[in-house]
Amino acid sequence: MESIKSLLDGMLQRHQITAQVTTARIIEATNESLVRILPHGRASDAVAISVRDGVILVHCRNSSAAELVSSRANAVLDTIKSTLPTAIVERIRTRIGT
Numbered sequence: 140m141e142s143i144k145s146l147l148d149g150m151l152q153r154h155q156i157t158a159q160v161t162t163a164r165i166i167e168a169t170n171e172s173l174v175r176i177l178p179h180g181r182a183s184d185a186v187a188i189s190v191r192d193g194v195i196l197v198h199c200r201n202s203s204a205a206e207l208v209s210s211r212a213n214a215v216l217d218t219i220k221s222t223l224p225t226a227i228v229e230r231i232r233t234r235i236g237t
Contacts, residue, residue, distance in 0.1 A: 161226060162190045168222045169195055169231075172215045176207065185233075193229035195219075198236065205233040 169187035177184055184204035189196045199205035208215070212231040219228050 168219045172218045176211045193227045195231045
């Protein structure tokens with residue numbers, strides 16, 4: 140009898156969606172980490188929106204959120220790497236806008 144993990148891994152490979160699922164998990168882990176570092180009530184000020192070539196793009200509503208995300212980038216990356224050890228994430232880039 141196969142384990143659930145091996146069945147899921149096989150299904151992801153058969154349907155060729157491993158990369159998309161990994162990207163979604165990275166974005167989800169990043170957003171969870173951002174909620175923990177942002178001040179109470181300001182969780183929506185920074186949201187991870189994409190991952191490409193190991194770079195996570197975080198959309199920030201204002202420069203103070205962007206500065207906070209940039210200053211805590213290593214901690215966020217460490218959290219992601221501990222949660223998803225096979226994920227390739229190297230840095231976080233911020234973008235400010237509405």
